[in-house]
Amino acid sequence: MPPVAAYDAHADWYEEYVRGKAAPYTRRSGDLLADLLGPGQGTCLDLCCGTGVRAEPLRALGWTPLGADISRGQLRHATARMPVAAADAAALPVATASLPAVVCALAHTDLPDYAAVLREVARVLRPGGRFVHVGVHPCFVGAFADWSDRPRVLVDERYADRSYTTRAWDPSGVRARVGAWHVPLADLLNAVTGAGLRLTRTAESSPAGVADVFGLLALKPA
Ligand SMILES: C[S@@+](CC[C@H](N)C(=O)[O-])C[C@H]1O[C@@H](n2cnc3c(N)ncnc32)[C@H](O)[C@@H]1O
Numbered sequence: 001m002p003p004v005a006a007y008d009a010h011a012d013w014y015e016e017y018v019r020g021k022a023a024p025y026t027r028r029s030g031d032l033l034a035d036l037l038g039p040g041q042g043t044c045l046d047l048c049c050g051t052g053v054r055a056e057p058l059r060a061l062g063w064t065p066l067g068a069d070i071s072r073g074q075l076r077h078a079t080a081r082m083p084v085a086a087a088d089a090a091a092l093p094v095a096t097a098s099l100p101a102v103v104c105a106l107a108h109t110d111l112p113d114y115a116a117v118l119r120e121v122a123r124v125l126r127p128g129g130r131f132v133h134v135g136v137h138p139c140f141v142g143a144f145a146d147w148s149d150r151p152r153v154l155v156d157e158r159y160a161d162r163s164y165t166t167r168a169w170d171p172s173g174v175r176a177r178v179g180a181w182h183v184p185l186a187d188l189l190n191a192v193t194g195a196g197l198r199l200t201r202t203a204e205s206s207p208a209g210v211a212d213v214f215g216l217l218a219l220k221p222a
Contacts (some may be wrong), residue, residue: 003070003088006110006178007050011073013053017174027135029213030057032205033105036217037132042100047121048107052078063101087116094124101125103132109142109180109187112164115191123193125220131197134215137204138185141165141212142159143175150187153210154170157185185214192218 005164007014018026033054037044039061046054049067051074058065067084069075075084087093089104089111102121108114121131136142144158146169162182170173183191192199197218 001030002043004216005071007071010177011071011076015077018053024051028205032203032213032215033103033132033134034061036201036203036215037103037130040101044101044103045099047104049078049084050074052081054105056083066103073086077199086087090120092120097126099124099126099129101130105134106133108220112181114183115194118195119193122197126180127220128222130217130219133211137211137214138188140210151209157189
């Protein structure tokens with residue numbers, strides 16, 4: 001399936017959303033990302049960088065952020081925050097084995113084939129390089145989950161449905177606006193190991209009890 005710049009139509013809204021209403025979530029997912037990635041030096045590719053909200057936190061860790069995203073609308077905002085490239089995450093204009101770090105935040109549900117993207121991540125990473133994934137929790141966030149009656153979260157049988165949908169319990173969020181694919185937990189972890197990356201650490205973050213963010217650190221074998 002050819003990549004679609006679905007966020008072009010929503011870029012100004014997204015920029016305001018991640019820094020406004022969703023700012024606590026942006027911060028919390030960013031804290032998880034920073035904890036998994038850790039400090040370092042050299043270029044860190046911010047894959048599917050959106051409007052560039054991860055640039056400053058990456059700099060604070062010592063990394064030099066470089067953004068890549070398919071949406072030129074999103075990149076219009078990101079370009080003020082870091083150097084960027086318009087690129088498909090599954091076909092990066094980046095040399096093989098050239099990068100010490102790659103991060104991908106809140107984007108796996110925007111990609112029809114995350115396994116292919118992770119193979120591309122493995123290609124561009126140097127031996128020993130770090131990959132950090134942070135995304136909506138595969139078990140508790142999706143079209144199959146209803147958070148409207150918290151602290152109870154209702155998960156139903158649609159967990160098995162991997163197809164793209166705009167169905168969402170919250171009509172004001174990204175999912176209802178742009179839509180999302182679902183990647184079950186086992187698919188996600190198998191995509192990491194299947195790309196030849198070594199799963200090193202996993203982590204969860206929750207607003208209260210049930211985790212809504214899942215992250216992992218994987219290394220390219222030296
Ligand atoms: C929910 S946003 C996340 C943005 C940012 N990482 C953040 O944490 O706010 C998902 C991003 O993935 C990008 N994206 C979707 N498909 C892509 C593809 N095939 N290649 C590169 N970027 C893509 C979208 O344009 C969008 O900016």
